[in-house]
Amino acid sequence: MRLTSSLLGIFLALAALSNLRQASAEVGDDEGVSFFIPSGHDTATNEDVYDLLRCARALRDEGTKSDGASKAVASAIAAAVATLPPIQLAHTDHTLHQVPERARAYLPAAIDLLARIRSFAIAPPCLDRPGIPTTTAGPYKYLIAANLVNCEAIMPYWILEVLRLGLLLSGNSMVLAGFSQNVANAQGSASADGYLPHISVYESGSKDNTVPWLLVAEQLWGAAGMRTFVVVNGSLTRQMVTDPFSGKYHKQHRIQFLASVRNAALEPLYGAPPGTYDNVVFVNDVFFCAADLFRLTHLKADIACGLDFEVWVGHKKGHMSGITQRNFDQRRRRRRLQSSSGASNAADASTADLTLHTSINQMSDVHLDELVRQMAAEGRIRNAPVKIKYNFYDTWVSRDISGKQFVSDVPYISDRRTRDILSKGMPVPVKCCWNGAVIINAAPLVNGLRFRSGISEKGECDSSECSLLCQDYRRVGATRVVVDPSVRVAYVPWSKSFHGSLSVGVGPRVPWSQVQRSGALQELEAIWNDTKRDMATDCIPLGTRSEEADLEKVRSVDLRLVNYTQMFLEDRRQPSQQPTVPRLCNLLMGPYGVVDYGTAFDDLRFAALGKNTITALTYTANSTVNSLQFTYGSGSGNVTATVHGRPFGNHSSVVFQPGEHITHGVVYYDSDGVIKLVLTTNKQRNTTIGGRTFSTNMLESGKIHQAVATPCPNDLAYAGRFRLIAIAGTSDIRIRSISFLWTKIGGKV
Template sequence: MAQLWLYFTQVTFLSLLWSIRYSHAFGATGPPDEDDLAFFIPKVPQPTYSHLEAILMRATALRDTAKSSPTAGSAVSEALAAAMSTVPPISLVRGLRALKDIPSEIQVHLPDAVELLAAIRGLGVAPPCLERPGAPRGPPGRFRYMIAANLMNCDAIMPYWTLEVLRLSLLLQGNHRMLHTYFHNITNEEIGRWEGSAVHISVYESGSTDNTAVWLKIAEALWQAAGLEARVIVNGTMQRGFLLNPFSGKYFKQHKVEYAAALRNIALEPLYSSPSGTYDYVLFLNDVFFCAPDFLRLGHYGADIACGLDFEVYIGDQKARMQGTAHQPHQPTGRRMRQLFGLRTNAYARSHYAHLDEHNETEMLDILPGRANWHSAVKRMTQVHAGEATRQAEADARVQEARVKPRYEFYDTWVSKDLGGNPFMKEDPLARDTRTIDLLHRGLPVPVKCCWNGGALINATLLHAGVRFRTGLIEEGECDISECSLLCEDYRRLGSRRVLIDPTVRVGYVPWAKDFHLRLPGGVGPKIPWSHVERSGALDRLAILWSDTKLCMSTQCVPMRKDSDLPDIHNFKVVDLQKVNFTSMYLERRGNASPPPPMPQSCNLIMGPYGDTTDGFAFDDLAYSTWGKTPITKISYRASATLSESFVFALKLSYGNTATTQHGGDLGEAGEFELQYGEHITGAIVQYDENTVFAISFETNKKRTLTIGALRNGVGQARANPCPASSEHAGKYRLIAVAGTADIRVRSITMVWA
């Protein structure tokens, strides 16, 4: 450990120079225009797939080591917890000081752990969280938490999100190394109060066309290596369905709320299938930037639903959101690359290191399993700290110097309702209820009727009892509102009426600047420490307001627009939740349908469309198949497949002795598959995005796989056969025809089964 401290003093200054030279390399021609959203957002180079694969190898190797024996598992998990104490915003000096007295059996895994976390953190952007967050020192109780999430196309946020979920999990279950890092002079007696707390992570991903799925495999291996229960499903089969209108012949999308509710429920499946009382709370997180210690506050209120505030950034009329690599220019070079990154040294660096030469190299240390050592591990983590500090300082400087300033606006106005049931606003005072405006302006907890705001802590008692995310009973007259709003209304009807917003818990959709922790537009007070909340009398005020309004069942309904995914904010109405008890109606229907049959009696026989139905010319082979009477005998196609991309350019099926016209263009290489007598297609996998079909893989009853193009990682994928999750129905249906759209390539495909 003495060598570690000596090396740290030597490498810190060198890493500062490295970060400054790195900044010069991309700042030579100046930043983009200040009305460009990218101007205010720190940028880092995008990783290659091989780079991600190498990180996955390291995470998997650590997990395998942890699984080799209980002793190894304990040592690896403690090493990762110790390594997390070196990740920003914890200063590296404090983090390394916490490593001094670590037992030798844990020390042996520390270099690999630090190197892995640094490699992950170095590939993403990060907001400046507070090193001393002012969170409660003690636990709210010995609880079991489920952290749940639905993710899609968010690889730009994944390096930060992955590690912050790990940090949050370690804090929630009372890891003593994390507690010592955040709470000065915490005693063993205080730490002992956390004993028995546990965390389970459940993430469901489907439909991503970027590297989100790869990042989640890294996250799963990392979380499991840290000793956490983690269920991560990637490339899930649940896609937003398209239904066929038999009268118009047109497809229409599945109801947005119905789809969103199904996604949330599948993420909570481990809770639903567990005995009552297995989990005390669910923390449902969106794909947001957040500071893990902030969420410790939410459990201390004894609320049924507790949230923070979520903010988006506007510049003029433009809204900033982090996008995955699929939404960014591919391999920009030269001046465009420098503009995209927009990096310049801060004032101190410009004045003190103007003599530094520019270079275009990005130092990449070896990240293969088993090669980590203290020198490379500490050097990499030091570079992470220096790089983040430099990028954040540059972003802050650009904000200060810019004529057009970015501004924060509250986001979740559709779901959030104040204590009087009124929707929140984006502008001051956000909430209309006069009883809570002052609390909000002072940064104190605010009782509300409903909230979500990028993440919510939910008492799991009613979820164990049968409450689910759902769509409204529209035909019976229920308002067509979001699944989160309906959850609040169901909880309120069932007596769980303690809902609050803590303004100190803040999340964002882009990395924020340091002023995010101060007073914000909209009348939101600065972040305040938990000790101030206790001294202010806010907890007593909260209990009084909850008691005074427990019988108030009035709220406002802001329904969806007809044939739209957007709320109709001009068509709101006041609703009395007691007038018609839609919650009881829903639970009664669930109860009458329970226990459900193990599998449905019939399956959806039209799967798709997968791809873009708006481009190209429509085709439909159902008539060629004489509605299933004439079998598919041959599949001709044109496709291209390389290591980096794959496209299906054309399809031409033969039904019996009759071939259809070619659907698509003449690019790519030609190929064909002939089906043998008695052979038919029983399953299919389609890879696609919103523009095109990348690859199709058919499975036959003869155990053959017929692949058009090449299946790859990191793209949207769906199992397109009926009942894709049903082993009972597997192989009982056959493909009878295809339909879709095509021009120079196949844009979308729909499969018809019988």
């Protein structure tokens, strides 16, 4: 089937213009500061999302039937991505005719699925000709990583852009061709089978439909041939932590928590052999254009970012909550969705009652609706009494090449050497950035660096985990950091003006070919070389008892004076040792393991400071201790504590008899966490958690550490005189560290 370019273009334009006047007039009905958002989309119900999940799973199941089927399904999905907005359908005719014969059987189902997902999306207007490179930066291996929570509004758009980004990074010729000025000359991978990125998403704590959308994404990305590591309902949530001595509660340190969830998203990299990944693409829950992030990979940087923006209307920040749902012929769209989906009877994706004609009509309908919503938003923006303004967001993390913080308004940076480069829209050398989406050289992470909180007890700035990562990178020699102002992301959908001159400080987007011709890349290299030994940067700490940065305490620090990076790496190589035994028995023994990983936990509130005794223990373990869950009881009944870690591996339970107490404990741990526990009761019953055995050489070499976790372990006079009342520690996908809190039998803490 051939698409008629001129008729389709006329149809889209006439349909959009016929609705523009009515939609533009609605600005008066839009209370608050969301009028600029291209609303009018159908909000997905649970039934809608799970219907999409069934269809995505059916398509993926088709690919599992054989290696040939897997490649055919993946090829069909890549071709379907080439039909998504902003690529004009009139330009996809050539691409669709290049689809291999076997893949064409799956093409209708693939296009239909993507169209149905996109129909629920709030989509900003990306450019169909963004002026990106026409080839990949090289045969690099990427891990796309993200942390998500409570972001269902962005998910239908986000999961498709991540899919498109993965295909661009692999050099897929069909997807690259869609963004090329000359479709016939696009230089993607000839086989469309380049190295496909892996995708790792860690989600925890969501109260909305983020989780079901992620399940859809996992099936879709997998069907496209990408390996996925998607964790939903993860155990890492920011908790209230108890001081074991005062009994007071306080929130877990914000940066410790954020570092732990970022590290959880990067677990596939940390656990992989060297050489598995060259770069990490870390994407926040932002609106972005996949083609823009693809451009960042060509800057040959250790850290590369765009600019991230908030939308302001006067003195109010734009937001997505409370968006009025405007109806643009919703009934017509719903009828088409229902008819083309086959009422979710997609058990066999290759033989469903879909044709290429009906699926492309479905995608055409999505293009039309999206165009109308965007044009209506443009009309409301023009008619608004107060104009929108884009303010730079990530001022806490970003530092210019002199080490000074970015500011939210023009000229954004204070360094005179690079301010003019930024205003021209050329790549700007900086010392740090994150800005909603970032490309990171994976080598320093493979060699031991991690997201972390500041070592504040030794004087390090209590700043963002992203700022500290930049500082760690700089200390180990990874000093090539850049911001490309032509790459822009935002926390709410933007208008078309977003791609133009945002202010006198940032000009319009610059095509990649112009960047190459201008000498900007050579200037970037020169400034990198001139400043690679400059270690001055601003410290912006968290406020005292605050969740936000304290801008009144900004100070300049020299990263050479104290090497906190080396301290961190040494601590990782030599985990926390057993505390020195004081003259009096220490009732808090530990921590044993790695305290920099995971979320902090403690059971003291369940133990009621020792009033409730331990009555049962449930655990999972294999070569490591993966999860622990204690039950505490008194005369009024039992209470089961939170599960710490992730229940994976052999599942076992122990029930303690009345009067039976844990009186002795031994912990085995290494540089990654707790690997074995041996607990002994006053009834001489042993419970071994973790089946790994160790040679004497491993213990003597220091690779494995053994700690007797009982008070006064070297004094036999105290043996059996203490009982365990509660545990504390850190955990994520396993138990990373553990501490034991004891009391004298018959006594109090």
